[in-house]
Amino acid sequence: MKLQITTKNIEVSEAIKKQINKKIGKLDHHLHSHVEGKVEISKRKSRQPEQRVAVQVTLDSKGTLIRAHEYAEDILTAVDKVMDALDNRIERYKGKLYEKRKGNSLERQGTSQDEEKPNIFPEVVKSKHFFLKPMSIEEATEQLELLGHDFFLFIDAKTSKVSMLYSRKDGNYGVIIVETE
Numbered sequence: 001m002k003l004q005i006t007t008k009n010i011e012v013s014e015a016i017k018k019q020i021n022k023k024i025g026k027l028d029h030h031l032h033s034h035v036e037g038k039v040e041i042s043k044r045k046s047r048q049p050e051q052r053v054a055v056q057v058t059l060d061s062k063g064t065l066i067r068a069h070e071y072a073e074d075i076l077t078a079v080d081k082v083m084d085a086l087d088n089r090i091e092r093y094k095g096k097l098y099e100k101r102k103g104n105s106l107e108r109q110g111t112s113q114d115e116e117k118p119n120i121f122p123e124v125v126k127s128k129h130f131f132l133k134p135m136s137i138e139e140a141t142e143q144l145e146l147l148g149h150d151f152f153l154f155i156d157a158k159t160s161k162v163s164m165l166y167s168r169k170d171g172n173y174g175v176i177i178v179e180t181e
Helices: 014-025 075-108 135-149
Strands: 004-009 035-043 055-062 064-072 151-156 162-166 173-177
Touching: 004 014, 014 035, 014 075, 055 075, 064 075, 064 151, 135 151, 135 173
Parallel strands: 004 035
Antiparallel strands: 035 055, 055 064, 151 162, 162 173
């Protein structure tokens, strides 16, 4: 596994970086493919000691992104928490893949379509269509607040690109800009 470790507001020794590589590298055998990872470690000011160190890990396995973010008093505790979260997400992902394959093989074996299979995974039950209007980020922010949603999809008037404005947990906003190849 290729792992890139970046830090913000904190110094990390080579020994800790090796431990992080060793711990997160263990996830490589769960995914059975070429995996690249990005570890972001930051220290922030917080009154709660268990919220001072943040570790975010993003794994890229053939285009499938798996991400976890955890806080702790120290780096290694935060890494352990992230490992647990990633392990759960990987197991859930692998379970979905297994169920998909299992369902396909049952269909090929000729099971009756009248038999109801229990739906294990959520499905799309509603589809909504609307026109995207070119607008500034300020206008999109107003629309987001007026609608009371967590996100708002629009076309940025400056760049003419599809963008999504979303509410962050810290009370601010973020923008995701769609790029095409």
